[in-house]
Amino acid sequence: MVIEYLGERITKEESARRCERQNWRIFALDEEFDLDGDFAWNPARFVNHSCAPNCAAECAGGRIWLTALRNIAPGEEITFNYGYDLEDWRDHPCRCGAAQCVEFIVAEEFFAQVRRQKTYESPPPDAAPPTGPATRHTNPGATGSHTAPGGSDGRATQ
16 A cells, blocks of 8 residues: 545535536545545645556545555656546546556546547647546546446546
8 A cells, every 4th residue: 555545525415516616536435425535634635647557546444545556666656547437538638648648537448449539539728637536537436426436546436
């Protein structure tokens, strides 16, 4: 385990309200609750997305943990795939710089589909990426009533 993703336990209904207000730091905990990590006392809120992450988010015992996928070098940035679903994927451009970057923040399971579709469509020029995990994740720990919990990343669901 690298770091725990801390936050306030909230209902799915409250999660949906906060997501509508552009809160990108919500993870799904279970069928009833999500975890809003948008608090100063949550240092994990600064962990960035990468299409080639060195960590994954995992939900265990009602808590979210970022765990290493491989050895992480001293001074290396900690990253994980936010695992967004395909809803509004064009609104979430990625600038992670990884060689295999798909240019949008989506779960790895959607990489091939996004690569195919992005050749036909382009994102709005002013679309800004979220600065932290969002409730649109399909990974474990993903939050919100917008996405199903579980997956490879453990990120929020929307």
